[in-house]
Amino acid sequence: MIEIRFHGRGGQGAVTASRLIAEAVAKEGKYAQAIPMYGTERRGAPVTAYVRIDYRPIRRRDLVHEPDIVIVIDPILSRKPSVAAGLKSGGLLLLNYPTPPEEVEIGGDFMVSTVDATTIALETLGRPITNTAVLGAFSRVTGITKLKSLEEAILKRFPGEIGKRNVEALRRAYEEVHLPKPAKGPLRPREEEPPHVTGYGVLKSVADWRVFRPVVDLEKCVGCRLCWIYCPETAISLVDEKPIIDYDKCKGCGICVHECPVKAIEFVRESV
Amino acid sequence: MEKLTIKDIPLEEYTITPGSACQGCGPALAARLVFKALGDKVIRHGVPSCPDSVTRTPHTFSVFESAGAALTGISRALKVLGRDDVLAVGFIGDGGTYDIGFQALSAAAERNEDILWFCKNNEAYMNTGIQRSSATPLYAWTTTTQVGPRGRGKETPRKNLPFIVAAHHVPYVATASIAFPTDLIGKVLHAKRLRGFRFIDILCPCPTGWRFDPSRTIEVARLAVQTGMWALYEIIDGREFRLTYKPKKLKPVEEYLRIQGRFRHLTDGEIEEIQRMVDENWERLLKLDEEGEFPL
Amino acid sequence: MTVEVMVGNKAAATGAKLSRVQVAVAFPVTPQTTIVEYLNEFITKGEMDCEFINVEGELSAQVVVQAASRIGARTFCCTSGPGCLYMHHPMHDTSSLRLPVVMAVVHRGNKGMQPDHTDLMSHIMTGWIQWYVENNQEVLDSIIMAYRVAEDMRVRIPIAVGYDGYILSYTAEPVDVPEQEEVDDFLPPYKPTPSLMPEDFDPKAPLWWRVPWEEHHKVIVDAKEVIKEVNEEFGKRFGRSYGNGLVEEYRCEDAEAVIVAMGTIASTARDAIDNLKAEGKPIGLVKLKCLVPFPYEDFQRIGSEVRAIGMIDRNVCLGVGGVGHTFIRNAIYDLEERPKVLGFHAGLAGKEVKVSDIERMAEKVLKAARGESVSPLVEWV
Numbered sequence: 001m002i003e004i005r006f007h008g009r010g011g012q013g014a015v016t017a018s019r020l021i022a023e024a025v026a027k028e029g030k031y032a033q034a035i036p037m038y039g040t041e042r043r044g045a046p047v048t049a050y051v052r053i054d055y056r057p058i059r060r061r062d063l064v065h066e067p068d069i070v071i072v073i074d075p076i077l078s079r080k081p082s083v084a085a086g087l088k089s090g091g092l093l094l095l096n097y098p099t100p101p102e103e104v105e106i107g108g109d110f111m112v113s114t115v116d117a118t119t120i121a122l123e124t125l126g127r128p129i130t131n132t133a134v135l136g137a138f139s140r141v142t143g144i145t146k147l148k149s150l151e152e153a154i155l156k157r158f159p160g161e162i163g164k165r166n167v168e169a170l171r172r173a174y175e176e177v178h179l180p181k182p183a184k185g186p187l188r189p190r191e192e193e194p195p196h197v198t199g200y201g202v203l204k205s206v207a208d209w210r211v212f213r214p215v216v217d218l219e220k221c222v223g224c225r226l227c228w229i230y231c232p233e234t235a236i237s238l239v240d241e242k243p244i245i246d247y248d249k250c251k252g253c254g255i256c257v258h259e260c261p262v263k264a265i266e267f268v269r270e271s272v
Numbered sequence: 273m274e275k276l277t278i279k280d281i282p283l284e285e286y287t288i289t290p291g292s293a294c295q296g297c298g299p300a301l302a303a304r305l306v307f308k309a310l311g312d313k314v315i316r317h318g319v320p321s322c323p324d325s326v327t328r329t330p331h332t333f334s335v336f337e338s339a340g341a342a343l344t345g346i347s348r349a350l351k352v353l354g355r356d357d358v359l360a361v362g363f364i365g366d367g368g369t370y371d372i373g374f375q376a377l378s379a380a381a382e383r384n385e386d387i388l389w390f391c392k393n394n395e396a397y398m399n400t401g402i403q404r405s406s407a408t409p410l411y412a413w414t415t416t417t418q419v420g421p422r423g424r425g426k427e428t429p430r431k432n433l434p435f436i437v438a439a440h441h442v443p444y445v446a447t448a449s450i451a452f453p454t455d456l457i458g459k460v461l462h463a464k465r466l467r468g469f470r471f472i473d474i475l476c477p478c479p480t481g482w483r484f485d486p487s488r489t490i491e492v493a494r495l496a497v498q499t500g501m502w503a504l505y506e507i508i509d510g511r512e513f514r515l516t517y518k519p520k521k522l523k524p525v526e527e528y529l530r531i532q533g534r535f536r537h538l539t540d541g542e543i544e545e546i547q548r549m550v551d552e553n554w555e556r557l558l559k560l561d562e563e564g565e566f567p568l
Numbered sequence: 569m570t571v572e573v574m575v576g577n578k579a580a581a582t583g584a585k586l587s588r589v590q591v592a593v594a595f596p597v598t599p600q601t602t603i604v605e606y607l608n609e610f611i612t613k614g615e616m617d618c619e620f621i622n623v624e625g626e627l628s629a630q631v632v633v634q635a636a637s638r639i640g641a642r643t644f645c646c647t648s649g650p651g652c653l654y655m656h657h658p659m660h661d662t663s664s665l666r667l668p669v670v671m672a673v674v675h676r677g678n679k680g681m682q683p684d685h686t687d688l689m690s691h692i693m694t695g696w697i698q699w700y701v702e703n704n705q706e707v708l709d710s711i712i713m714a715y716r717v718a719e720d721m722r723v724r725i726p727i728a729v730g731y732d733g734y735i736l737s738y739t740a741e742p743v744d745v746p747e748q749e750e751v752d753d754f755l756p757p758y759k760p761t762p763s764l765m766p767e768d769f770d771p772k773a774p775l776w777w778r779v780p781w782e783e784h785h786k787v788i789v790d791a792k793e794v795i796k797e798v799n800e801e802f803g804k805r806f807g808r809s810y811g812n813g814l815v816e817e818y819r820c821e822d823a824e825a826v827i828v829a830m831g832t833i834a835s836t837a838r839d840a841i842d843n844l845k846a847e848g849k850p851i852g853l854v855k856l857k858c859l860v861p862f863p864y865e866d867f868q869r870i871g872s873e874v875r876a877i878g879m880i881d882r883n884v885c886l887g888v889g890g891v892g893h894t895f896i897r898n899a900i901y902d903l904e905e906r907p908k909v910l911g912f913h914a915g916l917a918g919k920e921v922k923v924s925d926i927e928r929m930a931e932k933v934l935k936a937a938r939g940e941s942v943s944p945l946v947e948w949v
Contacts, residue, residue: 010294011480042323043294043480200323200775206290225278229453230490232300232325233289249289253296253479254487267487288771313766315639326775330764332638333776334631335658341628345591345635345643348619352590352641358766376631379624 002144003064004051007083007194008073009209011043013131017073018049020135020157024149025053033058037196044209044251046077046195053144071138072096073130075118076208076270077195081106084189092180094138096130100178107185113141115177117169118211124169125162128211132166136173147174206233210252212267216243220264227256227265273446273506273516274458281457282308287325296486298476298493299324299392301450303363306390306474309460314359315350317342319373321365322399322478324392329361339364340376343387351386359464362389366407367397369473370433381440384468391471394478395430402481406431409501410549411542413534414481425537429549434473434507438566441510442469448504449475451493455504455516462506475502483533495528500554501546507566515561525550569750574743576736579704580646580672580729581606582743583711585616586751587670589644591636593621593629597651598681599733600674604646626651630658630671637667640760642715645669648733649676652687656694662726663695664778666787668718668758669726670711671696675831675882676733682918683733685830685883689859689891695784697727697791698860702835704743706810707731709802712751713813716798719758723791732832732882734918746806754805788861795858811855814863817870819845820852825876825937827930828854828892833880833914833921840926850937851930856892864899871900876908878933880926880949882915889946908936911946925949 004021008014015036022032030053037048050064069092072078078095084106087093091110096117104112117133124133132154139147150170155163195208216227223241235249236256243256243265257267286307293300303325307314316329320336334342339362347360369377369391380387396414397403404414404426411425419425438445443466448456456474463470477493479486496502497517504517525547529535538546560566574582581603584592592611594604610616619641623629626647633643647655652673662669677684688698697717701710707729714727731737762773779787795813803809810816816834819841820826829837834855841853854870854877856863871877877900881890888894893911900906912929915921929949936942 042292043296043486045292045294200326201292202288202326203290203292209295225281229278229281229305230301230450232293232297232304232489233291234285234287234304235289238283251290251295253489254485255296255489258487259490312769315764315766317635328769328771330766330769330773331775332635332764334635335661338628338631338658341623341631342635344621344623344628345593345632345637346639348591348621348632349636349639349641352619352636353639355765375624376628379628383621 001052001054001058002069003067004069004071005064005067005194006049006051006071006073007077008047008131009077010041010045010047011129012073013129014047014073015041015049016157017071017131017135018051020150020153021051021138021145023153023156024145027149027152028145030055031057035063046208048194048196067091069094069142071134073117073134076210079105080195080208081187081189082192082194084108084110085192085194087189092142093183094134094141096134101181102184104183105185105187106189107183108188110183111180112183113137113178113180115173117173120169120172120176124165124172133169133173136170137177140174140177141180147171205248206251207247210250210270212252212254213247213270214245214250214252214254214257214265215268216245217264217266218242220262222262224261226259226261230255230259273455273462276454276458278454281453284308286310286312286328288328289325291325292323293325294480294486296479296489297324298394298450298478298489302390302392302474302476303327305450305453305456306363306460309457310359310361310464313357314361315346317346317360317362319364319368320399321368324363336368337372338376339368339373339389340378340380343389344380344383344385347386360387362387364389364391365399366391366393366395366405369393370406370431377437378440381437381442381469381471384442386467387469388463389469389471391473392476393473394476394481396481398478398481407433410546411535411538413537419537424542434471437471438507438510439568440469442471443467443509444470444506446472446506447475447502448472449493449497449502451490451497452504452517459506481534483536484531488531492528492531495523495531498523499525499528500550501525501528503554503557505557510568511566512564513560513566514564515557518561522550522554569747570745571742572745573740574704575602575738575740576704576707576731577602577674577738578606579708579743580711581610582745583708584644585610586746586748587644587712587715587755588642588752589618590641591619591621591633592644593623593632594646595623595626595629595651597626597648599676599737600646600648600651600672602737603672603674626654627658630655630662633669634658634662634665634667637669638665638760639764640758642758643669644671646672646674648674649678649687653678653690656691659691659694659696661778664784666724666779667726668715668724670714670718671726671728672711673728673730674733674737675730677917679917683735684916684918685730688728688730689883691728692860692891695725695788696860697725697788697858698730699727699857700730700830700859701857702832702855704736704741705808707736708743708745709806709808712755713798713802716755717791717795720794723787723794725788725791730831735832750805754802792861792863810857812866814858815866816855816857818853818855820854822850823852824850824874825878825930825933826852826854826870826874827878827880827926827933828856828896829880830856830859830892831882833882833926836921836923837926839923840930843923843927844930849934851934859891862895862899867896867899868903871903871907872905874907874937876910876933876937878910878912878929880912880914880929884913884916893946910936910942912949913947914949921949
C-alpha cells in the first residue's frame, strides 16, 4: 500500500487532486481511497487530503499518519518543515517550489523533488490553481500512475476548454519537474501537526495564505481611508491618515488593491 | 438613519483578527462594520454559519433554527436582571434568517422583542458548500440549483424578507451593503438608539460561492446596489419608507451579473427578464419613497 | 405552611412560583396547558415577578430558557408529549452547556392524548436528569428540589420533572404549600458561570463550547450523590422526602420479590402491596423516581436481597423492550446470584392500571421468586 498526504490551501484543489489520483489509478485496475480531512474548507486556508493506493481493496478507515509521499501544492506551505511530519524514511516530498531540490530548506532522510507549479498554473490557467500541474510532476517522479490516466481523469472532471488547459499544465509539469534528490536542507520536521485550518476562531498569522501581497506607495496615497474601511481582517491601520499593512493579518484578498482610487497599492507576487 | 462621512467612522475595532473566513469574505467585513458601530455593551448571538469575524463581545450560540428564541431569552434575562444597558445582538446568516430561522424570527418580531438582528446575507448556504436558500436570487447557480439541460439555476426570485419583517410593525427595518459603509454604520447607529425589534439585512458577497475573484468583493457589492439588484432603504415602524441611495439612473444589471460565475450561464433573454424585474421593483420603490409610506 | 386542594398542573406552577423563577416560557399543549394559564395568572396578579414569554412553539420555548439561563436568570418551562418531542434538538445543548433549566413534563404518549412515559424517555440521550413523580405534592416539592440540584456547582445539568397527564395534571388533591421564606432559605439565588456580561468578557473563552462526552457522563453519574443530599435536606426542612431521592423502597423488609414502578403506577402499587402484605405475601415496592442518572447501586443492592423483580414499564423502546426492565437487568448482571427480572408493559397510551392488575403482576413475580417457571418473562398487560 502506498499512502500519500496532500497539503494545499482552500481553492488550490488539493482535495480534487486526491480524487484525480484515485480515479487515475482505478482506471489502471488498482484500488484507492481519496480522503478529505474532516471539517469545512475555507478559501485560502491550509487544508489536508489523503490518498491510499493498493492492489487489493483498502479497508482501513483511519487517517494517514506516516505517508510514503507528501505532496505540497502551495509554494508558501512548501517552506514549512511541518509538512514533512511523519514522512517515512526514504519517502518522497514533492513540493510546488520554484527552485531545484538542492535549494529546498527542509531536510531529512527522505527524497525531495520540486516543480514550479504556480508559474505553470498562471501561464496555462491564468490562475494559481496548482493541483493539476503538481499531478504531472507526481506521475513522472513516482510512476505510480500513467500520465494518460491522469489526463482522462482530468478531462472527465473538467470537460471543455478548462480541461484542456489543465491537461496542458499537467504535461508541462511532467516535463519540467526536478527529479528527486536527497533532502539536505537545514530545517528538520519536528513532531508537530502538519498545517491545517478548519472551523472557527482567531488565527495567529495568515501570512502563508497569500499568493500576492499588497504594497502601498505612500507617495501616491491620498489618505481617502477606503482601503482601511474595506479590509475584512483589519490588516490596515491608519498612521497620519496613511495605510500601514500588518502582513500577519493580510490574507492577500486584494480588495485594497482593487478599491484604491489612485492605484497606490500594488499586488506583488510573494517571493518564496 | 444618521448621515456620516468616512471620517466619522470610529477607528476603534471590535473584531479580533485574523479570523478563519475565506479571503475577501463579505460577512467578515460586515461583522467588522456592525460591531464597530455597536460598541462594547453587547452580547452577540450566533447560530451555525460560516465563520465571519470574531468580536470582542461575549457570545452565545444555539441551534440553527433558534436565533429568534435565543435572542428573546437573552433580552428578557437582561431585562429581569436589570441590565437594560446591554444589547442583545444577533449576527445571523441568510439560512438562519430567511429559512430555518424564519419561524422564530417572525415570532420574536411579532412580540416586538428588544433585540437587534443583523442578517449577513450572502444569498446561499455557504457553510455547507453553496446550497440555495430563499435569499438566493433568480437563475443563480448553486450546488442545489445547478445548470444543465434541465436546470437554469434557481427557478424563483428571492423572498422579500425585509418587507415581510416590516409587516410585523417593528420599529426599524433596513437593508445595507458592505460597499456603502457610511450608510450601513449610519443605520446601525440609528437602530442602536431605538428599542424593540430591529432588523438590518446586509448584502455580503461571497467570492467562494458567487464565483468571483476575492479582490472584487466590494465591486460586486457596489454593483448590486448601483444596478438596483439590492436597493438600500429603511422602513420605520412598518409605516415610513425611505430609499437611502437613489441614483438618477441605475446601471444595467448585466454589469453586475456578468462578473459572477454563478450567473455565467445566463442568456441575453434571461438577463433581460432580470432587468425587467429590477426595473419594475425600482419603480415601485421610487413611488414608495416619494409617498414616504410603507403600504400596509 | 398551608394546605390547598390543587391539580397537578397548579402544583407545578406553584413550585415554579415558590422557586422565584425569573423567566418562564411555554407553548400550550394538552395536558400541560393549564400550567401556562396558572403562571399567567400569578404574574398578572403580581404574585410572581417573572418574564413570561408566549413563544410560537416548543422548540423556541426550550431555546428561550436555555439562552436566559446562560445569561443568568432562573428559568422554567413545561410541556407534554408532542411538544416534548419537538424540543429534542435544543435539549441536547441545554445539557451540553450545563444550564440548570427545570422543566415540567406532563406525560402524554404520541399515539393519542393519553399519558405514557414515551415522551420524556425519548430524551434519554439528551443528558437531562429525569425524575418521574407520583402525586401532586411530589410535583411541587420536586420542582423546588430540582432547582437546588440543577444549580449545584457539582451538577449544573437540566432536570425534567415528569408526571402523568390527566391522572395528576387535572386531578385535585390536597397539597402542603410551603411558605415563601422557607423556600428562599432552601434555595439561594442563581448565579451563572461564566458570567456573560460585557464587563466580564474573556477573550480566551472558547467560541463554541459544549462539555465533552466523557465529562458530561461523569457529571450526571455523580449527580446521584447531590440528589440524595438535597432530598435529605428537603426532608429535614419540610418534613417530607422521597426515599433516598433516587428510589423509594416501600415495605421491602423481608421481601423475597419486589415490584418496581414509576410515576402514578407506583402510587397505585402501594395499595396492591398493602393488600398482598395483609395476606402475608413477602413482596415490596420499589418506586423508581430518578431514571437518569440510573441508580445502579440501589438496584444491585436490592437485586442481591430478593429472588425476583418485576418491572412495570409505562413505555416501550420499540423492538428492544421496556426501558426500566432493560436498565435493571443491566444493573444486576454482575451479581454472583441474580434474581429473575420480569417485565410488564402497562399503562401505555393511558390504559388504566388498576390495583388488581398490579396484584396479579405481583403474584407472578412471587411465583418466579419461589423458583417456579413463569411465562412469558415479559408481558403486555
